Amino acid sequence: MFVLACKKDSQGDQDGIPVVLMEAMAIGIPVVSTAISGIPELVEDGVSGFLAQPNNPTSLAEAIKRVLDLPIPVSQMTHVARERIVSEFDKNVNIDRLLEIFNKSY
Numbered sequence: 001m002f003v004l005a006c007k008k009d010s011q012g013d014q015d016g017i018p019v020v021l022m023e024a025m026a027i028g029i030p031v032v033s034t035a036i037s038g039i040p041e042l043v044e045d046g047v048s049g050f051l052a053q054p055n056n057p058t059s060l061a062e063a064i065k066r067v068l069d070l071p072i073p074v075s076q077m078t079h080v081a082r083e084r085i086v087s088e089f090d091k092n093v094n095i096d097r098l099l100e101i102f103n104k105s106y
Helices: 020-026 057-068 074-089 091-104
Strands: 003-004 031-034 048-053
Touching: 003 020, 020 031, 020 074, 031 057, 048 057, 074 091
Parallel strands: 003 031, 031 048
Antiparallel strands: none
């Protein structure tokens, strides 16, 4: 399991979509993170990982426990997570999307 408890810093800065979460999902590690910034765009709570509330240790512990108590094989969740990375964040997919946008401009 990979746990990344993101939060805003004292200046209000925060992670966008952490690449390290994408990397964990891509190699089949179940992830737990916080519902902040763009992370919920990447991790769908209960589907491709679990989300906790930021700055809430109890919520984080509960999300970790949800991974440990999964009623389905963890491989089902990690498969969904990997497919999300491949379909939405793969460089070739994004290059094709950009080319389509650029080609529409002309």
